[in-house]
Amino acid sequence: MSEPAPGLSAEQLGAYFALVEVGSLLQYAVDEHLRIDGDLSHVQFQVLARLVDAPGGKLRMTDLADGVVYSRSGLTYQAGLLDKRGLITRSPSPDDERSVMVAVTKLGRGLVARVLPGHVDRVRRLLFEPLTGDDVTALNVVLGRIRDHMRAAPPRSAKPRARRNQTD
Amino acid sequence: MSEPAPGLSAEQLGAYFALVEVGSLLQYAVDEHLRIDGDLSHVQFQVLARLVDAPGGKLRMTDLADGVVYSRSGLTYQAGLLDKRGLITRSPSPDDERSVMVAVTKLGRGLVARVLPGHVDRVRRLLFEPLTGDDVTALNVVLGRIRDHMRAAPPRSAKPRARRNQTD
DNA sequence: TATTGTTATACTCTATAACTATA
DNA sequence: TATAGTTATAGAGTATAACAATA
Numbered sequence: 504m505s506e507p508a509p510g511l512s513a514e515q516l517g518a519y520f521a522l523v524e525v526g527s528l529l530q531y532a533v534d535e536h537l538r539i540d541g542d543l544s545h546v547q548f549q550v551l552a553r554l555v556d557a558p559g560g561k562l563r564m565t566d567l568a569d570g571v572v573y574s575r576s577g578l579t580y581q582a583g584l585l586d587k588r589g590l591i592t593r594s595p596s597p598d599d600e601r602s603v604m605v606a607v608t609k610l611g612r613g614l615v616a617r618v619l620p621g622h623v624d625r626v627r628r629l630l631f632e633p634l635t636g637d638d639v640t641a642l643n644v645v646l647g648r649i650r651d652h653m654r655a656a657p658p659r660s661a662k663p664r665a666r667r668n669q670t671d
Numbered sequence: 672m673s674e675p676a677p678g679l680s681a682e683q684l685g686a687y688f689a690l691v692e693v694g695s696l697l698q699y700a701v702d703e704h705l706r707i708d709g710d711l712s713h714v715q716f717q718v719l720a721r722l723v724d725a726p727g728g729k730l731r732m733t734d735l736a737d738g739v740v741y742s743r744s745g746l747t748y749q750a751g752l753l754d755k756r757g758l759i760t761r762s763p764s765p766d767d768e769r770s771v772m773v774a775v776t777k778l779g780r781g782l783v784a785r786v787l788p789g790h791v792d793r794v795r796r797l798l799f800e801p802l803t804g805d806d807v808t809a810l811n812v813v814l815g816r817i818r819d820h821m822r823a824a825p826p827r828s829a830k831p832r833a834r835r836n837q838t839d
Numbered sequence: 840t841a842t843t844g845t846t847a848t849a850c851t852c853t854a855t856a857a858c859t860a861t862a
Numbered sequence: 863t864a865t866a867g868t869t870a871t872a873g874a875g876t877a878t879a880a881c882a883a884t885a
Binding site: 521522531 | 678679680682683685686687689690691692693694695696697698699740788791792794795797798799800801802806807808809810811813814815816817818819820821
């Protein structure tokens with residue numbers, strides 16, 4: 504867009520485009536690695552990583568969905584794939600019979616452990632190689648501020664759950 | 672990942688996660704706007720925006736594909752959609768009979784013009800509202816450096832075009 | 840009645856390979 | 863033979879709505 508850019512300075516526009524492009528390239532590279540190295544989509548990796556991080560290696564479906572953005576059915580779909588591969592297990596929660604507890608299996612942990620080094624390595628080479636320590640600090644501060652701002656004004660699934668159907 | 676993060680400092684890890692999250696949230700918000708306001712996917716908007724920017728409002732399919740990452744067939748698919756809506760036209764190039772020149776129509780320009788203000792507005796509110804002028808400068812510099820670095824080492828469709836089939 | 844999760848289904852997008860036509 | 867683009871087709875992912883079970 505070489506237009507007057509109604510509302511954004513040239514510098515802002517440049518930063519915006521750079522952010523989009525960097526994010527896109529990074530995601531492309533990382534996704535490719537996850538797929539080749541572990542036959543995992545990004546979302547699947549996120550699910551596993553969350554579980555590995557969770558206390559006891561288990562979380563409820565809902566807690567997972569809240570973190571991974573997904574629609575519920577989408578998470579069920581992905582969980583089904585991971586389950587089929589023996590990377591997670593699903594079992595009814597003892598506390599709440601409606602809930603399903605998802606747990607990483609040993610196999611799942613192994614896969615994450617196997618994939619993580621290459622993942623981190625790509626990020627370092629792609630993202631941090633050309634940066635000084637000060638650059639990283641600056642990036643961290645500014646992006647952190649943006650993230651907090653974005654989180655504060657929930658742009659996402661603002662609709663809490665979609666009421667059954669009202670105007671429909 | 673609460674692990675020692677083999678190879679990334681805590682600050683690097685924070686910057687990485689923040690970048691991924693900010694990029695994801697931003698893209699989500701922008702895509703939503705484009706869809707609601709103009710019934711356009713992000714890729715479709717990119718195609719139109721590139722054309723609007725191009726001299727004479729026209730580009731070859733290949734030039735478009737090079738910019739928008741797509742596989743050739745994917746671009747054909749999207750161009751078909753835009754064509755059906757009267758936002759672009761396609762016609763054989765006079766120079767090279769193999770090529771197809773894609774041109775934005777008046778309708779297409781109008782749509783971009785109609786959608787752009789809201790697009791820019793979202794970006795400003797979401798991305799730049801919490802930033803000082805210095806922040807923007809820093810972001811621009813650092814992200815620009817990363818982008819140049821990423822571009823230098825083509826991680827993308829490194830395979831130039833896929834040879835017919837050799838080992839196959 | 841509200842919440843948790845699954846299922847059925849339809850739709851969008853993307854990638855691959857085969858194909859046509861021009862250089 | 864290489865390049866430009868299309869088409870057919872198959873696959874992954876996502877969203878919606880209807881559903882069953884529990885709170």
